[in-house]
Amino acid sequence: MATPDAQATIKFNAGGRLFETSRSLFDQHEETMLGRLISETWLEDSTKPIFIDRDGDIFAQVLNFLRYGSVTLPSRIPKDMFLRDLDFFGISYENGTVVGETEKFPLRVKEIFDERAQLDSRIARLELQQGLMALASLCCAAFVRGRKQVSIDHQKDPDLFDAVCELEIPETKEMFQNELSQYGLTFKTRSASGKCIFFYASK
Incomplete structure (x- = not known):
């Protein structure tokens, strides 16, 4: 044949x-x-x-x-x-290879929420990075004037205050150190006191 x-x-x-x-x-x-x-x-x-x-x-x-x-x-x-x-x-x-039309909508809704969560996370990270850049600039300005600490009032500078609050997180601390390094400064510690937060940097 x-x-x-x-x-x-x-x-x-x-x-x-x-x-x-x-x-x-x-x-x-x-x-x-x-x-x-x-x-x-x-x-x-x-x-x-x-x-x-x-x-x-x-x-x-x-x-x-x-x-x-x-x-x-x-x-x-x-x-x-x-x-x-x-x-x-x-x-x-296999599971997931056959999807009914009635299942498709909730799956798409989940995808939308996941995409939104990822976008919100990227926006939050960008806002945090911008706040840390501003904090590093303040540290540099303070160091030039002979001071090694800067206070941030949560009412006057809520965004900067939120950024400083994140410094307990190792990843955020590393990001801040990278920003300070551009000015030749080194992050040491921070302490909270009432409505203000103090942190120190030195050459």
Whole structure:
């Protein structure tokens, strides 16, 4: 018997709907029932559609799943019925590879919230970095005037006050030290007293 042509197409009749797709798709899924069905051993006449006694709409999504490895089902196709057909055809799947239309909206909402949280985090980090840059400039100005401490009033400078409050965090402390290093200064410590915060820097 001749070697099958990988470029050949296979025709299906699924529940009265006709489909035509490449044979190579099923060569990649030889372990499935569909792969075995069109194998050289089983296929007698490649010109005739292979009858599949299944729902045509679901079968269309089965083909999409084989092509892409995942699928988002339209609302007219219940997920449990689609999974039942995957089992029927011997097609394995993993969690998350089959998503129903009703599941898609909450997933997108979660993605939006996650994206917003990441954006808020980047904005907060940028604001913190700007505050630390301003604090480093104040330290430099104070050092030039012969002082080694600066007080920040939370009512007059709430943004700078918030930045100084973050200095207990090692990562923030390292960021601040990097800013001070540009002026040749070294961060030592900070102490809270009432509404003001004091921190020291020295050459």
